[in-house]
Amino acid sequence: QVQLVQSGAEVKKPGSSVKVSCKTSGDTFNVYAFSWVRQAPGQGLEWMGGIIPIYGTAIYAQNFQGRATITTDESTSTVYMDLSSLRSEDTAVYFCARGGGLPKFFDYWGQGTLVTVSS
Amino acid sequence: EIVLTQSPGTLSLSPGERATLSCRASQSVSGDFLAWYQQKRGQAPRLLIYDASSRATGIPDRFSGSGSGTDFTLTISRLEPEDFAVYYCQQYGRSPGTFGPGTKVDIK
Numbered sequence: 001q002v003q004l005v006q007s008g009a010e011v012k013k014p015g016s017s018v019k020v021s022c023k024t025s026g027d028t029f030n031v032y033a034f035s036w037v038r039q040a041p042g043q044g045l046e047w048m049g050g051i052i053p054i055y056g057t058a059i060y061a062q063n064f065q066g067r068a069t070i071t072t073d074e075s076t077s078t079v080y081m082d083l084s085s086l087r088s089e090d091t092a093v094y095f096c097a098r099g100g101g102l103p104k105f106f107d108y109w110g111q112g113t114l115v116t117v118s119s
Numbered sequence: 120e121i122v123l124t125q126s127p128g129t130l131s132l133s134p135g136e137r138a139t140l141s142c143r144a145s146q147s148v149s150g151d152f153l154a155w156y157q158q159k160r161g162q163a164p165r166l167l168i169y170d171a172s173s174r175a176t177g178i179p180d181r182f183s184g185s186g187s188g189t190d191f192t193l194t195i196s197r198l199e200p201e202d203f204a205v206y207y208c209q210q211y212g213r214s215p216g217t218f219g220p221g222t223k224v225d226i227k
Contacts, residue, residue, distance in 0.1 A: 044207065044220045103212075103213075105166060106166060106209075107166050112163055
């Protein structure tokens with residue numbers, strides 16, 4: 001069955017970067033779109049950006065342009081999200097999610113990765 | 120971008136009751152491309168409904184979606200204990216896809 005398994009929790013200093021991974025299995029990697037969605041503590045869901053591996057070019061929400069970078073490694077069916085210049089407001093759970101396109105609904109989700117930004 | 124508003128913010132009901140959740144869009148949602156998700160504490164969201172009214176795989180038929188244009192509804196015909204959670208709508212008719220702020224369904 002389809003699974004999205006994310007890397008573990010991270011604690012980072014303000015101004016640093018974090019890279020979160022999402023290893024997928026159970027279906028053809030290239031033909032789907034993978035997005036990153038974050039959720040600050042007690043808050044709602046916010047789409048950050050996404051990528052379709054077969055095309056290779058990521059698109060980003062305006063709030064994350066220039067600060068987020070989404071990439072893929074087709075050899076391991078893994079999606080990565082790099083977020084730079086971290087600030088305390090970036091403390092959140094980051095989810096990867098699979099969709100049929102960009103934008104599209106998300107039928108499979110990773111378990112989430114908590115990123116804490118604290119001095 | 121399209122802004123989604125959900126109401127009510129919190130819905131307090133008893134098991135067995137009917138739940139009606141609303142999602143309103145700031146502009147018409149192209150193709151009625153609207154989805155609903157359920158999220159329980161500490162878990163990832165789970166897809167319930169897509170394309171406004173199609174149930175996702177494995178979703179019980181007590182969940183139904185309706186609506187078009189700017190007004191959409193998620194109905195849970197009879198609440199089961201496991202249905203008490205937060206529900207989000209998402210539009211994907213226009214980029215960027217956006218989520219509503221959520222409706223919490225809690226036990227009365």
